[in-house]
Amino acid sequence: MFHIRSAALVGLDAVPVEVEADVSRSLPNFIIVGLPDAAIRESRERVRVAVKRSGFAFPSTKVTVNLAPADIKKEGPAYDLPIAVAILVAHGTLVPPAGKVDRALFLGELAFDGTLKPVAGILPVAIAAASLGFTDLYVPAANAAEAALAPGVTVFPVASLTALVRHLQNEEAIEPQPASAWTPLSPRIETDFAHIKGQTAAKRALEIAAAGGHNVLLSGPPGSGKTLLARAFPGILPAMTFEESLEVTKIYSIAGLTDRDRPVVAVRPFRAPHHSASGVALIGGGSWPRPGEVSLAHRGVLFLDEFPEFQRQVLENLRQPLEDGTVTISRAHGTLRFPAKFMLMAAQNPCPCGNAGDPDSICACPPAQVVRYGRRVSGPLLDRIDLHVEVPKIPTNDIFAAAPTESSAAVRERVEQARAIQRGRLVSEDIFTNAEMTPMLLKKFCRIDGAAEALLRASVDRLRLSVRGMTRVLKVSRTIADLSAAPDITAAHLAEALQFRERRALAAT
Numbered sequence: 276m277f278h279i280r281s282a283a284l285v286g287l288d289a290v291p292v293e294v295e296a297d298v299s300r301s302l303p304n305f306i307i308v309g310l311p312d313a314a315i316r317e318s319r320e321r322v323r324v325a326v327k328r329s330g331f332a333f334p335s336t337k338v339t340v341n342l343a344p345a346d347i348k349k350e351g352p353a354y355d356l357p358i359a360v361a362i363l364v365a366h367g368t369l370v371p372p373a374g375k376v377d378r379a380l381f382l383g384e385l386a387f388d389g390t391l392k393p394v395a396g397i398l399p400v401a402i403a404a405a406s407l408g409f410t411d412l413y414v415p416a417a418n419a420a421e422a423a424l425a426p427g428v429t430v431f432p433v434a435s436l437t438a439l440v441r442h443l444q445n446e447e448a449i450e451p452q453p454a455s456a457w458t459p460l461s462p463r464i465e466t467d468f469a470h471i472k473g474q475t476a477a478k479r480a481l482e483i484a485a486a487g488g489h490n491v492l493l494s495g496p497p498g499s500g501k502t503l504l505a506r507a508f509p510g511i512l513p514a515m516t517f518e519e520s521l522e523v524t525k526i527y528s529i530a531g532l533t534d535r536d537r538p539v540v541a542v543r544p545f546r547a548p549h550h551s552a553s554g555v556a557l558i559g560g561g562s563w564p565r566p567g568e569v570s571l572a573h574r575g576v577l578f579l580d581e582f583p584e585f586q587r588q589v590l591e592n593l594r595q596p597l598e599d600g601t602v603t604i605s606r607a608h609g610t611l612r613f614p615a616k617f618m619l620m621a622a623q624n625p626c627p628c629g630n631a632g633d634p635d636s637i638c639a640c641p642p643a644q645v646v647r648y649g650r651r652v653s654g655p656l657l658d659r660i661d662l663h664v665e666v667p668k669i670p671t672n673d674i675f676a677a678a679p680t681e682s683s684a685a686v687r688e689r690v691e692q693a694r695a696i697q698r699g700r701l702v703s704e705d706i707f708t709n710a711e712m713t714p715m716l717l718k719k720f721c722r723i724d725g726a727a728e729a730l731l732r733a734s735v736d737r738l739r740l741s742v743r744g745m746t747r748v749l750k751v752s753r754t755i756a757d758l759s760a761a762p763d764i765t766a767a768h769l770a771e772a773l774q775f776r777e778r779r780a781l782a783a784t
């Protein structure tokens with residue numbers, strides 16, 4: 276029996292799938308077995324029509340197609356192409372020369388006229404192809420640029436079933452896709468730091484966050500510039516490395532969100548889901564599991580504006596990815612993991628009217644309501660936020676100040692330098708930023724001097740820091756030290772990091 280190979284995605288990984296077709300002399304029928312989903316069952320109609328309209332004979336007897344192994348759920352329309360090829364071979368219409376398809380992978384959705392439509396999830400398959408022992412990858416022409424980002428495999432852009440058959444029979448070769456070049460892009464600056472007046476403390480906090488990959492909570496009254504600051508944040512983020520770009524592009528590929536002409540995601544993602552977002556939208560999942568916002572924000576920013584307005588249950592789901600950098604999705608056949616290393620940027624008002632704590636305004640909310648509002652976001656979640664930043668109403672003088680403030684590009688330069696220092700230190704550990712350090716690395720890289728240790732001891736008691744809180748303070752201190760290229764963490768670095776601990780803990784003292 277002749278096998279045509281394709282691939283299935285399990286999370287971000289690709290596993291090989293064998294497609295075999297049998298044409299027997301029984302009554303006309305066409306069945307597909309091997310755990311296909313609805314889209315694959317519909318594939319019967321597409322394949323039948325596409326084969327006929329391409330000018331080939333479709334068997335007038337019984338056709339059985341088996342997708343193996345049977346215990347992996349096959350999803351989506353990408354099996355159209357391997358199924359069509361397997362049937363043409365089984366029927367004797369297509370006779371590929373020996374060795375032509377042994378190490379080839381086929382993926383693609385067929386239109387009725389026999390042309391190919393792009394499918395989602397090409398990049399993870401292309402990246403896995405070489406390590407699975409495949410040399411040739413046949414994909415829809417529209418997916419070819421994305422596939423050609425992967426090293427070690429020849430990508431053939433397939434325009435139609437007819438073109439593929441002619442190629443496989445050595446009648447007319449399809450030109451392989453040239454390898455796609457990768458260039459890091461500078462972030463598009465929508466709002467420049469230079470246009471944000473005052474808010475020096477908040478800007479400094481964002482610089483630290485960008486440099487070390489830390490989570491931030493911005494709190495302040497309405498109109499003080501929280502949303503503005505958050506929107507300006509991508510402009511100071513460092514450029515992505517090639518590895519980061521591939522990781523992110525894989526996720527976007529699975530979500531079907533890659534751009535045909537510029538398939539690679541070369542700018543850090545900035546995702547800003549609305550507060551009505553569901554748990555599945557945020558975390559991922561569904562019957563055909565898609566990455567959620569936390570994964571789409573991988574290596575970038577997840578911005579949750581109006582933080583307390585999100586459903587508490589939905590927010591609680593963030594706890595695991597914030598800690599582990601991955602998200603686990605349970606489903607009928609075991610669990611799946613998607614990467615989710617994002618910076619959380621949250622913004623909130625101190626109370627429903629927004630004026631609590633402002634010396635110049637009167638808060639109209641009953642005290643109980645202010646307390647309730649503050650409790651909407653759980654303590655464990657707030658504990659995972661390294662930088663708690665006050666964004667007060669700016670003083671009138673600042674509003675009318677003529678002195679220009681620093682541009683995003685200037686801040687970004689310092690961020691890049693601090694990142695380069697971290698990369699030098701962490702490259703052998705396979706991580707990029709201080710925020711990702713494990714407890715072991717923390718011990719290794721966050722040495723503090725005597726004065727700093729005394730300060731830390733005192734603060735643990737005074738601020739009632741959890742152990743997690745303490746490790747997060749140390750990581751932020753490391754970043755602050757890196758921003759001034761200091762080899763060791765001093766009491767001054769630590770003191771600045773401690774300023775950004777949770778307000779509630781401070782209020783309790």
Ligand SMILES: Nc1ncnc2c1ncn2[C@@H]1O[C@H](COP(=O)(O)OP(=O)(O)OP(=O)(O)O)[C@@H](O)[C@H]1O
Nearest residue numbers: 470471472473474496497498499500501502503624
């Ligand atoms: N520091 C600032 N410098 C320049 N413009 C500002 C500043 N703060 C606020 N603004 C102006 O005010 C507008 C509203 O600010 P923004 O939406 O960021 O407020 P906010 O803090 O998010 O308020 P809310 O709590 O109501 O969401 C901005 O679009 C901007 O035009």
Ligand SMILES: [Mg+2]
Nearest residue numbers: 501502580622
């Ligand atoms: Mg806002």
